[in-house]
Amino acid sequence: MGDVLTGVWTDLVGQEKAVGVLRRAVESQPGRFSHTMSHAWLVTGPPGSGRSNAAKAFAAALQCDNHGCGQCNACRTSLSGAHPDVTLVRTETLSIGVDEVRELVRRAALNPVHGRHQVVVIEDADRITERGADALLKAIEEPAPKTVWLLCAPTPDDVIVTIRSRCRRLHLATPRDEAVADLLVRRDGIAPQVAAEAARAGQGHIGRARRLAWDEEARARRDAIGDLPTRLRSLGDCLRAAEDLVNQAGEEAAAATTEVDAAERAELEKALGFGSSGARPRNAQAAIRDLERQQSARLKRLQRDALDRVLTELTAYYRDVLAIQIGAVRPEEENALRGARLVNAGWSASLHRVADSHSPEHTVATIDAILDARQSLERGVTAVLVMETLLIAMTGADRARW
Numbered sequence: 001m002g003d004v005l006t007g008v009w010t011d012l013v014g015q016e017k018a019v020g021v022l023r024r025a026v027e028s029q030p031g032r033f034s035h036t037m038s039h040a041w042l043v044t045g046p047p048g049s050g051r052s053n054a055a056k057a058f059a060a061a062l063q064c065d066n067h068g069c070g071q072c073n074a075c076r077t078s079l080s081g082a083h084p085d086v087t088l089v090r091t092e093t094l095s096i097g098v099d100e101v102r103e104l105v106r107r108a109a110l111n112p113v114h115g116r117h118q119v120v121v122i123e124d125a126d127r128i129t130e131r132g133a134d135a136l137l138k139a140i141e142e143p144a145p146k147t148v149w150l151l152c153a154p155t156p157d158d159v160i161v162t163i164r165s166r167c168r169r170l171h172l173a174t175p176r177d178e179a180v181a182d183l184l185v186r187r188d189g190i191a192p193q194v195a196a197e198a199a200r201a202g203q204g205h206i207g208r209a210r211r212l213a214w215d216e217e218a219r220a221r222r223d224a225i226g227d228l229p230t231r232l233r234s235l236g237d238c239l240r241a242a243e244d245l246v247n248q249a250g251e252e253a254a255a256a257t258t259e260v261d262a263a264e265r266a267e268l269e270k271a272l273g274f275g276s277s278g279a280r281p282r283n284a285q286a287a288i289r290d291l292e293r294q295q296s297a298r299l300k301r302l303q304r305d306a307l308d309r310v311l312t313e314l315t316a317y318y319r320d321v322l323a324i325q326i327g328a329v330r331p332e333e334e335n336a337l338r339g340a341r342l343v344n345a346g347w348s349a350s351l352h353r354v355a356d357s358h359s360p361e362h363t364v365a366t367i368d369a370i371l372d373a374r375q376s377l378e379r380g381v382t383a384v385l386v387m388e389t390l391l392i393a394m395t396g397a398d399r400a401r402w
Helices: 016-027 051-063 073-080 098-108 130-141 177-188 192-202 206-214 216-231 235-272 284-325 345-357 360-378 383-394 396-401
Strands: 040-044 086-089 118-122 147-153 168-171
Touching (some): 016 168, 130 147, 177 192, 177 206, 192 206, 206 216, 216 235, 216 345, 235 284, 235 383, 284 360, 284 383, 360 383, 360 396
Parallel strands (some): 040 147, 040 168, 086 118, 118 147
């Protein structure tokens, strides 16, 4: 299980090696950059590995007199985003533009209020536009004396080469299921069996595992996805299921943004000086249209993220099917938390039924179709068309009966 992490590092389960690197950097001589401490870091790792948590913990430790105790005001405010010398950036749209980057560069050049570091954490550095990257590059090439940039991305290749070549890289591993389950039990008080099932289903994504452990509705949505491969019996089934999935993703995204959208609209109208009569000040329409575009982009991203979670679940499902077909998982080990096991052990009956009714070649083709669907969504192909194409491919061996 590795050493127990304490202070601001507590939740970085399975990342003991990375935490060791960050601790040594924090403990190096204050105010000086060296081979141990750098002014720019690129933190990478698979989804759910804790990239942003690692960056925020590092930012807190850099501001803490005790190198990340987790209890002092500097630690608490750094982690929450309230520290005056720590800027946390997470975009809710599809990209981070040049204007936003220029504002970050301006802020990063300021002297720290408390005299330690000015830290900028960009959780979605892979979403910085090309012009934004150009603006950021100069700031990283010629950094202010006490500024530290912490960029987070899935892989180094997701960040423009001129930027990543100037950053110290730190890669996070996928946490082991047993480590995630232990965290859910220890930190969140989840029952061990529920924690184990959620950890397996989360596939190393701590946030997803926690949501599945706590949220009955999230478990129900996931179970509905697990039912798909055994209930698609006709072309009509595929078309209806695709429409349902897209509608559900839209509803999930809308539920997450409705209140935020309304609050942003009210704040903008107040700033523009809207009167109680509803009369609109001159030139207000452009600002409102700009806000609506931003909100629309956020909604689109959240809907796409919801569909991507569907694709992730289906990938794991067919991974299990293939493991059964080729004998990679023994029946007595299906419920294990390490080694060869099923991600979706709770769906064992369904998995075996699909494994028996299709060939391994069809299963591999289905996994390829899921990956193609993910790429199509990234390219902006209409979501309903993407999902229809995928679900039809999933039933490939049965299409001759339609």
